Amino acid sequence: MTAQSEIAPARAADPPPDKPRRARNQKVRKLTRTDLIVVSVMVAVPTLLVLVLVWFPAVATVALSFTNWNGIGALSSIKAIGADNYTNVATNYPPFWPALQHNLLWLAVLFVVATPFGMFLAVLLDKEIKGSRVYQTAFYLPVIMSLALVGFVWQLIYSRDQGILNAVLGTQIDWYGDSSINLWAALVAASWKHVGYIMLLYLAGLKAVDPSLREAAMIDGANERQAFFRVIFPVMRPINIIVLVITVIEALRAFDLVYVINKGRNGLETIATLVTQNVVGEASRVGFGSAMATIMLVISSIFVAIYLTIVMREERQK
Amino acid sequence: MTDLAVRPARVWPKPPRIVLHAFLVIVSLGWIFPIAWAIYNSFRDYSYTAQNGYVSFGGFTIKNYLNAWTQGDFGIHFWNSLVITAPAVIVTLFLACCVGFVLSRFSFRFNLSLLAIFLAANLLPPQSLLIPVYRMFRSTELPFWLSDSGSLLNSPIGVILMNIAFQLGFCTFVLSNYMKTIPNEIYESARVDGASVTRQFFQLTLPLCRPPLAALATLQVTWVYNEFFWAVVLIQRGDKLPITSSLGNLQGQFFTDYNLLSAGSVLVMLPVLIIFFALQKQFVSGLTLGATKG
Numbered sequence: 001m002t003a004q005s006e007i008a009p010a011r012a013a014d015p016p017p018d019k020p021r022r023a024r025n026q027k028v029r030k031l032t033r034t035d036l037i038v039v040s041v042m043v044a045v046p047t048l049l050v051l052v053l054v055w056f057p058a059v060a061t062v063a064l065s066f067t068n069w070n071g072i073g074a075l076s077s078i079k080a081i082g083a084d085n086y087t088n089v090a091t092n093y094p095p096f097w098p099a100l101q102h103n104l105l106w107l108a109v110l111f112v113v114a115t116p117f118g119m120f121l122a123v124l125l126d127k128e129i130k131g132s133r134v135y136q137t138a139f140y141l142p143v144i145m146s147l148a149l150v151g152f153v154w155q156l157i158y159s160r161d162q163g164i165l166n167a168v169l170g171t172q173i174d175w176y177g178d179s180s181i182n183l184w185a186a187l188v189a190a191s192w193k194h195v196g197y198i199m200l201l202y203l204a205g206l207k208a209v210d211p212s213l214r215e216a217a218m219i220d221g222a223n224e225r226q227a228f229f230r231v232i233f234p235v236m237r238p239i240n241i242i243v244l245v246i247t248v249i250e251a252l253r254a255f256d257l258v259y260v261i262n263k264g265r266n267g268l269e270t271i272a273t274l275v276t277q278n279v280v281g282e283a284s285r286v287g288f289g290s291a292m293a294t295i296m297l298v299i300s301s302i303f304v305a306i307y308l309t310i311v312m313r314e315e316r317q318k
Numbered sequence: 319m320t321d322l323a324v325r326p327a328r329v330w331p332k333p334p335r336i337v338l339h340a341f342l343v344i345v346s347l348g349w350i351f352p353i354a355w356a357i358y359n360s361f362r363d364y365s366y367t368a369q370n371g372y373v374s375f376g377g378f379t380i381k382n383y384l385n386a387w388t389q390g391d392f393g394i395h396f397w398n399s400l401v402i403t404a405p406a407v408i409v410t411l412f413l414a415c416c417v418g419f420v421l422s423r424f425s426f427r428f429n430l431s432l433l434a435i436f437l438a439a440n441l442l443p444p445q446s447l448l449i450p451v452y453r454m455f456r457s458t459e460l461p462f463w464l465s466d467s468g469s470l471l472n473s474p475i476g477v478i479l480m481n482i483a484f485q486l487g488f489c490t491f492v493l494s495n496y497m498k499t500i501p502n503e504i505y506e507s508a509r510v511d512g513a514s515v516t517r518q519f520f521q522l523t524l525p526l527c528r529p530p531l532a533a534l535a536t537l538q539v540t541w542v543y544n545e546f547f548w549a550v551v552l553i554q555r556g557d558k559l560p561i562t563s564s565l566g567n568l569q570g571q572f573f574t575d576y577n578l579l580s581a582g583s584v585l586v587m588l589p590v591l592i593i594f595f596a597l598q599k600q601f602v603s604g605l606t607l608g609a610t611k612g
Contacts, residue, residue, distance in 0.1 A: 245441075
């Protein structure tokens with residue numbers, strides 16, 4: 001990062017702002033033959049990898065969702081059946097709507113509880129207080145753990161016979177097993193991890209905010225809360241949007257935690273576990289599973305697009 | 319910080335500060351509790367806790383760790399994790415350096431779209447790619463010396479490939495941004511001296527990128543080690559699973575003994591805890607470097 005400031009003066013002397021990039025970077029045409037081959041390979045290998053392992057499967061999933069393939073027959077036996085799979089998913093597959101609800105609830109809890117709480121902690125820790133580092137460490141300790149392990153660790157709290165929660169409350173509730181509450185139990189565990197991550201992002205965001213902004217607001221008679229919500233929060237717009245996107249994608253991807261608890265059944269169905277069950281499980285319904293996978297893809301691509309717009313705008317400004 | 323010298327020797331914190339600290343102490347203790355609870359009980363004898371309940375003190379032993387290690391086949395699973403994590407992280411970082419280098423040094427018309435292809439791939443839900451990837455891997459035949467299942471399915475190579483494909487975007491983004499801050503004059507003089515692109519890459523760019531590479535390596539080791547989904551669906555043989563994905567299997571083996579289960583959890587946690595405390599600075603700077611990981 002220090003190098004940035006060093007080259008800034010040199011860049012200021014450059015020709016008009018729309019040109020410096022071309023002046024700064026080497027043009028491909030000027031390369032020797034060997035260099036050109038090296039450069040091409042350097043880009044081609046990773047690009048091919050991503051195209052073959054991510055983008056091709058994504059497109060194939062969308063295509064398969066309009067077919068009746070059962071996964072066993074040859075590729076030539078695939079028949080297009082229009083939007084039948086989607087109709088089936090919506091009308092003829094009982095777990096679908098509950099699963100979608102679970103994903104939405106997941107999103108709502110992360111968005112309404114975990115994200116604001118993470119932001120709140122960041123605001124508190126951003127003040128110059130003693131031991132800020134120690135508190136921070138405590139909050140992002142769960143961030144370094146896998147969601148699978150999070151599910152495992154919380155089992156010691158939730159267990160019906162041996163969990164501390166029942167011991168303290170004097171109850172006999174099977175927190176992970178009872179289908180009316182296990183989603184909430186899982187959400188507490190998921191939020192536990194999410195809060196630390198959001199705190200970290202906002203701490204970085206707050207450090208980047210010009211402190212004079214806040215001072216100016218305070219001089220103008222704003223109290224601390226007003227200064228935050230009216231001045232600082234809007235300035236952190238890029239971080240806010242990134243956090244929004246991360247939260248949505250996290251909620252959509254909800255898989256590891258519920259899979260570790262009970263393979264995503266009995267109250268813990270999410271779209272991701274349904275897709276997996278339809279493909280890997282006993283019934284291999286490829287077209288049908290693909291239809292649900294496509295729904296996931298469509299929702300996530302909206303937010304990926306928002307995210308890319310922000311990032312690319314910043315890239316272009318550099 | 320700056321007014322330390324002029325401050326009176328001892329000032330009691332103002333009441334709101336005390337409230338703030340009390341709040342933070344309580345919340346952070348609550349935050350650590352699940353981990354602390356697991357560590358605490360992992361050192362206790364099952365028969366003791368069965369008799370006195372979990373809310374008690376005493377019955378300390380390290381037997382649980384020995385039992386968890388042998389019953390859960392931790393040796394094999396840790397080895398599997400290493401076999402997947404080490405190559406995945408090294409290849410990801412190397413390939414990301416390659417793309418980052420080209421993106422930051424040369425002007426293509428499609429520079430930005432290329433970056434977008436990598437970055438977006440990072441955020442797609444892996445489950446939605448499962449079907450084609452699964453079929454593709456099953457029909458890709460490999461020689462037996464490379465994979466004893468004869469295909470990419472049930473082979474660590476398949477999991478390594480998916481990890482690379484998913485992590486490349488984030489690493490490329492961070493590295494190309496960092497490489498853009500390297501002054502062009504350095505390359506200019508290298509070119510004048512007749513250094514080829516290969517030499518520029520290996521002798522100029524890579525050594526200069528040590529800070530972001532350290533941060534990314536820390537982060538990537540944790541993420542790949544923590545990766546759950548691809549290993550679970552692409553590897554069906556229990557003894558081939560990396561440690562994170564074998565958690566589900568352990569559950570059945572430890573079904574009533576929660577002290578054993580605690581010891582198992584702590585063992586799985588240990589590598590990331592060590593990395594985290596040893597390289598905390600790299601870790602945190604890595605997470606906020608791109609502020610983009612999904």
